[in-house]
Amino acid sequence: MIRLIIGVGLMVGLAGTSQAQYLGTGSNPNSHGISGYTRSNGTYVQPYTATNPNSTQRDNYGTRGNYNPNNGTFGTRTPRY
Secondary structure, eight states, rough: OOOHHHHHHHHHHHHHHHHHHHHHHHHHHHEEEOOOOOOOOOOOOOOEEEEESSOOOOOOSSTOOOOOTTTTEEBBBOOOO
């Protein structure tokens, strides 16, 4: 009986982890700094940190469910792909 309870608990825990990754709760651990710059309309953009490019938007700092450790905020955007 104990084995069954532990087995079910592990399966639920692992399923929850894989589901969380898919929904964007695991930020990309690789990042790089962006220097400050001036936009064409004259607005200055402060330097910031961004995740390195890869084949998904689900692990970017700005994607819903991900945490940005550099400024302490959570992402709000829905990934396009």
